[in-house]
Every structure is written in structure tokens, then in C-alpha cells.
Amino acid sequence: MxxxxxxxxxxxxxxxxxxxxxxxxxxxxxxxxxxxxxxxxxxxxxxxxxxxxxxxxxxxxxxxxxxxxxxxxxxxxxxxxxxxxxxxxxxxxxxxxxxxxxxxxxxxxxxxxxxxxxxxxxxxxxxxxxxxxxxVGLVNQRPFLVNASLGLYPKLLEKREVHKQRFGRSRFVAALSGLATLLAPPPRLVLALDDGAGSDVVHICTLVVDNNLLQLRQVGLPEARAVQQGELAAIAVKAQGVGQLISALALAVLGKLGEADAVESFSFKRLSVKPLHGGRRIKVATDGEVTWMVPPLVFQAAPDxxxxxxxxxxxxxxxxx
Incomplete structure (x- = not known):
């Protein structure tokens, strides 16, 4: 340089x-x-x-x-x-x-x-x-700048790509695709989370790990203060049905996601995530790109x-x- x-x-x-x-x-x-x-x-x-x-x-x-x-x-x-x-x-x-x-x-x-x-x-x-x-955030050494996620969001991205290829690339098609995915029963994930201070088993439909101040501030989560200081923010959505999920999304749009009963958020330096049920690989979206990864998934800030x-x-x- x-x-x-x-x-x-x-x-x-x-x-x-x-x-x-x-x-x-x-x-x-x-x-x-x-x-x-x-x-x-x-x-x-x-x-x-x-x-x-x-x-x-x-x-x-x-x-x-x-x-x-x-x-x-x-x-x-x-x-x-x-x-x-x-x-x-x-x-x-x-x-x-x-x-x-x-x-x-x-x-x-x-x-x-x-x-x-x-x-x-x-x-x-x-x-x-x-x-x-x-x-820069890392998940199993793969960089992400905005967020990385598993569960519902990777599913939404894949469905959106299929619909765009079939009906054309427009915001209208993307919006309808997202709505159709959200109206279906949300996926169920059982994850073991370990942030070094202790482990916990959670039942959720999606986990998002965020590295973006602006996005966290827009949805109204206090963890925005921790990001960019060597920490990342985890957002676990525990919605058990479409109604709870839509309610959480509405609060996110209003900048009040932290008030959602079905949402838990926390900041961390290193987080290990292991599915307790399922195959040997899991779909992970990093900045909107979906890929397969082998668990456990380790989230942390890049050293450089x-x-x-x-x-x-x-x-x-x-x-x-």
C-alpha cells in the first residue's frame, strides 16, 4: 500500500x-x-x-x-x-x-x-x-460485510432467485417472492449456541449475525453500539408461526425490532453455532449469497x-x- x-x-x-x-x-x-x-x-x-x-x-x-x-x-x-x-x-x-x-x-x-x-x-x-x-465479519473464515444468516433468510433468497429467473428481475417480482415465502410456515432450527461464556439451545426460524451499524440502527437494536468494536450482533428470531413472524417484521420496519417478543439479540466476540438436527451441511447466506457450510459455524470479526x-x-x- x-x-x-x-x-x-x-x-x-x-x-x-x-x-x-x-x-x-x-x-x-x-x-x-x-x-x-x-x-x-x-x-x-x-x-x-x-x-x-x-x-x-x-x-x-x-x-x-x-x-x-x-x-x-x-x-x-x-x-x-x-x-x-x-x-x-x-x-x-x-x-x-x-x-x-x-x-x-x-x-x-x-x-x-x-x-x-x-x-x-x-x-x-x-x-x-x-x-x-x-x-469485516467471518463465518468459518468466509468474509461478510453486512450480515450472515441461516434458516429463513437463505430460503427467501433462493426462492427469490428462482422467481426472478422465471418472471423477470424486478423489485415487484422480488417483493411478491418474499411475501410468498413469508406466508409459508417458517423453518424450524434447533441450534446450540456457544459464545464462550456458556452454551444454550434455542428453537428458532432464523439466525442473523450482523456487522452493519446502519442496518442495526434502522431495525432498532441496541447492539449497534458494539459492532465495529471487535464484536458482532446476533439476532435470533424465535417466531413459531406466520403471525409472530409478520409481527416481528413489522416492528423491524418501524425501527422497534428490540420490542418483538419473538426476537432475542446479543453482541459477542466469537460465537459457535451447531445444528442439533439435520444433515452434515447447512445453508448460509453471506451478504445475500447462499452457500453450503459444514458446522459448527464459527462467527467472529476478522483479525485484520x-x-x-x-x-x-x-x-x-x-x-x-
């Missing part, structure tokens, strides 16, 4: 940008043009990988990290939280500086760190921002921080933009 005399200030160096364009996305062309225009005006060298097949994201990210290390450059992810996660998996072990050009639906990671949602503004930030260490390009006057957990 190359920095100027101000240890937080990025020195002029090349950017290596991995962009999730999406097949046939006309907006992606406009975003790419905006990126090239801003960097050309700033006279900053760069290389951009425009990836239409998400299966090629890891390959492009590895190449970007290799060149960034060779040329003391900054790796940049252009996309939503899932794209950012895919690139961070390669960046985190390298220690390279990291930038974000948010292009997703919710953009929780970018917003929590004050990164503008407008592509031109976010690209300008790359030229004038500073480096700050940012906490991510060096993120942020605004000089960034407010942690702010809305950004």
Missing part, C-alpha cells in the same frame, strides 16, 4: 475496478462511461473489468488484486453488497486498499460508511478520499481490518450520499 505523508491519505496510484455489469443492463453502460469520464478528468490510471457473468467475479477480483499488489494500487468493486463481498474475499488477505462504487439495491455497506450512491460522486471520492480501517476509501468527514453509520 502506498500512502502520502498523511498516513490516511491515498497517494496517486492506479485503480483496478471490478464491475458487475449484468447481462444486457443499459444502465451499466452509463455507469461505466461515468467511471471512465471521472478518472480520465482526474488523470488517474486504471483498469476496468466489466463482468457480465457473476461466476467470473472471483477470477477478475484475483487478477485485480495481483496487479494492485504489483503496482501499489487500489482495488475497487462496482456493484451491490454481493459483488462487494466477492471482491473483498480476494482483497482482505492481500491488505490492499479497497474502494466501492455502489450499484446495488440496498447498498448497506456503502451507506454505512458514507460512500455516495451516485456513481460520479463515488468515483470522485476514490480520487480525494482517505483510508480508514473497517471491520479492510482498508476502505471513505470521505474525509465520514460519519460512521450515517446514510451517506
Amino acid at each position: 502506498t500512502v502520502s505523508n498523511d498516513t490516511n491519505q491515498l497517494a496517486p496510484s492506479p485503480f483496478f475496478i471490478v464491475m458487475n455489469a449484468g447481462s444486457g443492463d443499459k444502465d451499466a453502460v452509463q455507469r461505466e462511461d461515468a467511471i471512465r469520464s471521472v478518472l480520465a478528468a482526474g488523470k488517474r490510471p486504471y483498469r476496468l473489468w466489466r463482468v457480465s457473468d457473476i461466476r467470473r467475479l472471483p477470477e477478475a477480483a484475483r487478477e485485480a488484486v495481483l496487479l494492485a499488489r504489483q503496482q501499489q494500487g487500489t482495488v475497487v468493486a462496482a456493484g451491490g453488497d454481493g459483488t462487494i463481498n466477492a471482491v473483498v474475499r480476494e482483497v482482505l488477505p492481500s491488505g490492499s486498499p479497497f474502494g466501492v462504487l455502489p450499484q446495488g439495491t440496498f447498498n448497506y455497506f456503502s451507506r454505512a460508511h458514507g460512500i455516495p450512491l451516485d456513481t460520479e460522486e463515488a468515483c470522485s471520492l476514490l480520487l480525494h478520499g482517505v483510508l480508514r480501517p473497517v471491520q 481490518s479492510l482498508l476502505l476509501v471513505v470521505p474525509r468527514s465520514k460519519t460512521v453509520g450515517g446514510e451517506g450520499g
Whole structure:
């Protein structure tokens, strides 16, 4: 990593940008043009990988990290939280500086760190921002920036993807898919949780481990204070039926999830999770991407921080933009 005399200030160096364009996305062309225009005006060298097949994201990210290390450059992810996660998996072990050009639906990671949602503004930030260490969560050594979950949420994500492929990719289809999943009987998980201070057996429909101040504040959980200080927040939803689940979701929308009877939350430094019933693998969603993992699942903050390009006057957990 190359920095100027101000240890937080990025020195002029090349950017290596991995962009999730999406097949046939006309907006992606406009975003790419905006990126090239801003960097050309700033006279900053760069290389951009425009990836239409998400299966090629890891390959492009590895190449970007290799060149960034060779040329003391900054790796940049252009996309939503899932794209950012895919690139961070390669960046985190390298220690390279990291930038974000948010292009997703919710953009929780970018917003929590004050990164503008407008592509031109976010690209300008790359030229004038500073480096700050940012906490990354791990589940069995797999990084996550926003949250990791098991139970209902991975199921919802998988159903949504099936419905999008069948009916088209739109927010309307995503909303109907989510509603259909929520109206079905929620899954039942029996988990043994061990945070080092003691173990407990819980019967829940979903477990979410959160690493995002903004998301925790929006749903109204006090554990937001602990996140980014070496701890993560666990949210166990114990809803036994559709009615309790809908009630908890309504309170989350109102920013009062902490008042839900069917929800228990706590902060921790290390949490071991082991299903007491089921197969040898369990589905886990990390920043919206579903994968299979072998229990026990161990959640903790990564020992090394991510060096993120942020605004000089960034407010942690702010809305950004």
C-alpha cells in the first residue's frame, strides 16, 4: 500500500475496478462511461473489468488484486453488497486498499460508511478520499460485510432467485417472492449456541449475525453500539408461526425490532453455532449469497481490518450520499 505523508491519505496510484455489469443492463453502460469520464478528468490510471457473468467475479477480483499488489494500487468493486463481498474475499488477505462504487439495491455497506450512491460522486471520492480501517465479519473464515444468516433468510433468497429467473428481475417480482415465502410456515432450527461464556439451545426460524451499524440502527437494536468494536450482533428470531413472524417484521420496519417478543439479540466476540438436527451441511447466506457450510459455524470479526476509501468527514453509520 502506498500512502502520502498523511498516513490516511491515498497517494496517486492506479485503480483496478471490478464491475458487475449484468447481462444486457443499459444502465451499466452509463455507469461505466461515468467511471471512465471521472478518472480520465482526474488523470488517474486504471483498469476496468466489466463482468457480465457473476461466476467470473472471483477470477477478475484475483487478477485485480495481483496487479494492485504489483503496482501499489487500489482495488475497487462496482456493484451491490454481493459483488462487494466477492471482491473483498480476494482483497482482505492481500491488505490492499479497497474502494466501492455502489450499484446495488440496498447498498448497506456503502451507506454505512458514507460512500455516495451516485456513481460520479463515488468515483470522485476514490480520487480525494482517505483510508480508514473497517471491520469485516467471518463465518468459518468466509468474509461478510453486512450480515450472515441461516434458516429463513437463505430460503427467501433462493426462492427469490428462482422467481426472478422465471418472471423477470424486478423489485415487484422480488417483493411478491418474499411475501410468498413469508406466508409459508417458517423453518424450524434447533441450534446450540456457544459464545464462550456458556452454551444454550434455542428453537428458532432464523439466525442473523450482523456487522452493519446502519442496518442495526434502522431495525432498532441496541447492539449497534458494539459492532465495529471487535464484536458482532446476533439476532435470533424465535417466531413459531406466520403471525409472530409478520409481527416481528413489522416492528423491524418501524425501527422497534428490540420490542418483538419473538426476537432475542446479543453482541459477542466469537460465537459457535451447531445444528442439533439435520444433515452434515447447512445453508448460509453471506451478504445475500447462499452457500453450503459444514458446522459448527464459527462467527467472529476478522483479525485484520479492510482498508476502505471513505470521505474525509465520514460519519460512521450515517446514510451517506
